[in-house]
Amino acid sequence: MIRVLLADDEALVRAGVRAILTSDREIEVVAEVATGGEAVELARAHRPDVAVLDIRMPGLDGLSAARDIRTATPDTAVAMLTTFGDDAFVARALDVGATGFMLKASDPRELIAGVRAVSNGGAYLSPSVAIRVLAELKRGDLGRGALARARIERLTSRERDVLAMVGTGLSNGQIAGRLFVVEGTVKTHVSAIFDKLGVQNRVQAAIVAYEADLVDL
8 A cells, every 4th residue: 555645735736636645545645734834744753655745835835844754764765746847947956865756737647646656756847847847858968978877887787787677667667677686685686776877866866867868869
């Protein structure tokens, strides 16, 4: 069962999101709140698998709540749910440790897919958001590719294989199946990759993989 904490300051939105998520028999909404501060408190109390947070909430906003939740309960994955698709919000969300970013206007199935992905240690960006992020990377300075290739030189051959699979959005369990190893071994590789690349989450690692040409657009 995937245990979810939901935070949004609009009661109607919370009710809709809860209905969508609980339509999946493997997802349970264990708490729902209207502010970021409450989200942090209940994350400490319930230790959910996933926190789904609106970006703009009164008091402590979703981005600040995401940062605090990731610090207080590192095993809780964070997915941002918002009406705002601005690239600046995406960058800030990734910086504070979120590994999911879904738009409220998206297909409801994306919400379920996103929660499932981040709960399994993967990452998820709504397709419309992912297209903009990758397009921006493609337009970026070519020097970023050289820098990324230099960064992955520190990785072992197996770690590069794992990074490439992280770049395609595979979870630890899926990677373990591809490599015929136990999931714990993959977690060890992913942790080493994060340390060597100086990244905080799977989305940032996937960007390095893309820039280093380990993953095709």
